Amino acid sequence: MSLYWIVLWVIVLVVVRISHWWYQWSNPKSNGKLPPGSMGFPIIGETFDYFKPHGFYEISPFLKKKMLRYGPLFRTNILGVKTVVSTDMDVNMDILRHENEYFTLSYPDGLVKPLGKDSLFFKTGNIHKHIKHISMRLLGSENLKRKIIKDMDRVTQEHFSLKANQGTFDVKEAVSRVTSFYLTNLVMILISPKDKSNSIKKIVILMLSQSKHKTMITINIKCAQACREGMQLMKDIYARRKTSREKYDDFLETTLEELEKEGSLVNEDVIISLIFTLCCITQDTTSKATCMAVKFISENPKVLAELKREHEAILARREDKEDGVTWEEYRHKMTFTNMVINESLRLTNLAPMMFRKVFKHVEIYITTGYTIPAGWIVMVIPSVVHLDPEIYENPFEFNPWRWEGKELRSGSKTFMVFGAGIRQCAGSEFARLQISIFIHHLVTTYNFSLSKDCEVVRVPGALFPKGIFMNISKRSQHQHDSGLEVSEHRRRNGSDASACTSLYRKKPRVKDKDGRGCEND
Numbered sequence: 001m002s003l004y005w006i007v008l009w010v011i012v013l014v015v016v017r018i019s020h021w022w023y024q025w026s027n028p029k030s031n032g033k034l035p036p037g038s039m040g041f042p043i044i045g046e047t048f049d050y051f052k053p054h055g056f057y058e059i060s061p062f063l064k065k066k067m068l069r070y071g072p073l074f075r076t077n078i079l080g081v082k083t084v085v086s087t088d089m090d091v092n093m094d095i096l097r098h099e100n101e102y103f104t105l106s107y108p109d110g111l112v113k114p115l116g117k118d119s120l121f122f123k124t125g126n127i128h129k130h131i132k133h134i135s136m137r138l139l140g141s142e143n144l145k146r147k148i149i150k151d152m153d154r155v156t157q158e159h160f161s162l163k164a165n166q167g168t169f170d171v172k173e174a175v176s177r178v179t180s181f182y183l184t185n186l187v188m189i190l191i192s193p194k195d196k197s198n199s200i201k202k203i204v205i206l207m208l209s210q211s212k213h214k215t216m217i218t219i220n221i222k223c224a225q226a227c228r229e230g231m232q233l234m235k236d237i238y239a240r241r242k243t244s245r246e247k248y249d250d251f252l253e254t255t256l257e258e259l260e261k262e263g264s265l266v267n268e269d270v271i272i273s274l275i276f277t278l279c280c281i282t283q284d285t286t287s288k289a290t291c292m293a294v295k296f297i298s299e300n301p302k303v304l305a306e307l308k309r310e311h312e313a314i315l316a317r318r319e320d321k322e323d324g325v326t327w328e329e330y331r332h333k334m335t336f337t338n339m340v341i342n343e344s345l346r347l348t349n350l351a352p353m354m355f356r357k358v359f360k361h362v363e364i365y366i367t368t369g370y371t372i373p374a375g376w377i378v379m380v381i382p383s384v385v386h387l388d389p390e391i392y393e394n395p396f397e398f399n400p401w402r403w404e405g406k407e408l409r410s411g412s413k414t415f416m417v418f419g420a421g422i423r424q425c426a427g428s429e430f431a432r433l434q435i436s437i438f439i440h441h442l443v444t445t446y447n448f449s450l451s452k453d454c455e456v457v458r459v460p461g462a463l464f465p466k467g468i469f470m471n472i473s474k475r476s477q478h479q480h481d482s483g484l485e486v487s488e489h490r491r492r493n494g495s496d497a498s499a500c501t502s503l504y505r506k507k508p509r510v511k512d513k514d515g516r517g518c519e520n521d
């Protein structure tokens with residue numbers, strides 16, 4: 001046989017092999033009927049299409065195209081993993097509620113690996129439950145009310161007056177610094193004052209660099225390195241505290257007690273990873289959520305006017321004007337503020353997708369007869385539900401009044417910004433409190449506006465390529481006093497801003513697909 005034929009046969013064999021591989025890639029095996037869809041190119045799948053940046057006021061073109069073609073549940077390949085995407089609110093809720101039964105949390109390595117194998121994101125069952133319980137001792141309402149609110153208020157106020165002197169600042173960076181500062185202090189009161197200030201500075205820098213180095217879907221090398229250094233720093237502090245045997249009223253003490261309990265389900269590495277994870281998540285999520293709330297407020301004068309009324313009424317009632325925001329004020333006098341926060345979170349979609357892995361064959365009975373094979377990833381996409389015009393009229397309009405009369409603090413299948421099921425966010429109340437305190441001081445004490453080029457894109461999470469910069473100056477005493485007088489007058493005449501009565505009030509707009517309100521189902 002001539003060389004020509006040999007080469008031809010080799011080429012044919014290679015082509016047949018590649019075609020077979022490609023066919024298998026495009027038509028994955030399943031014992032049942034897979035949801036419709038396409039798997040994209042071998043290895044990369046449809047990753048680039050999914051993560052392609054798009055405008056803030058639109059649903060991802062990738063999702064839109066797929067949903068039009070295949071419906072709300074479809075298969076694809078993202079990050080090299082066979083994936084079923086769900087944009088259906090009932091399926092989303094079913095998936096999150098059946099965690100540990102059929103599904104387990106499984107985020108891409110790039111997102112959670114730097115937090116170490118001991119992170120709560122890798123824990124399931126009783127250990128996960130126990131770690132969550134420990135977290136709530138820091139982040140739950142009791143601790144927020146007893147300890148955190150005071151520091152949160154004081155540090156936020158101090159930071160504001162510092163920034164007002166400078167005239168302009170990056171909101172995300174400022175909130176990151178604020179949260180890192182008081183949290184580090186609450187989490188670990190260190191051994192010596194000198195150590196304390198050095199370590200806090202270092203941790204704040206590490207956390208800021210951690211959030212800065214985050215790219216679209218992976219955490220790059222610098223960020224992974226920052227995580228390693230941060231974890232090592234916490235290990236050192238932990239070791240010193242253990243040997244010093246001194247008692248402090250901080251979260252570190254709580255965790256040390258937990259470790260010493262007989263039959264404790266957690267070890268030192270789990271605790272250190274937990275502390276580091278909480279500190280990182282806090283400053284990243286809360287700062288972005290605050291940025292977006294501030295952006296929406298400054299773009300909507302009617303919303304700002306209503307907020308001013310609500311917060312000036314709070315100030316007018318406060319006996320000692322030097323006091324900060326109290327728990328009572330936060331829980332019972334900030335109804336409109338919470339409507340603003342909900343609306344801002346709904347539009348922003350800080351957690352645009354949640355990842356679960358199937359560990360048993362699952363029939364998704366809602367969409368009759370589809371099977372998702374074991375090992376596949378299910379990507380729950382609540383953002384599409386949050387922007388569905390059938391659920392939220394004019395979904396891209398920022399309209400806090402649509403929340404009027406609704407339960408504001410609990411999630412539902414139509415409002416899943418903090419997730420659902422056993423993995424529901426541990427820090428939701430913490431984030432709400434910080435945003436509320438930020439808004440309180442901003443609208444009662446300062447004049448502010450955002451820089452013109454505060455662009456927000458989705459990749460698919462919200463990102464601010466040029467930052468969110470705010471111009472800020474202290475309100476004159478006259479402006480401040482006249483605000484308080486109006487509030488006091490309204491209060492005396494029985495018109496309380498916190499009850500959301502307003503010139504600008506609009507009809508509530510939220511309804512679910514059955515025409516009911518947006519309550520927890």
Ligand code: HEM
Binds near residue numbers: 420
């Ligand atoms: C507005 C800000 C925030 C948003 C939108 C948010 C959103 C979410 C979502 C959607 C989940 C569920 C993830 C899943 O099921 O896969 C989650 C989980 C979690 N969040 Fe948040 N979060 C926020 C703030 C915070 C803060 C401030 C903390 C505090 C440290 C925090 C701590 C956690 C933890 C520890 C989990 C994992 C819970 C578990 O595995 O059981 N979050 N968050």
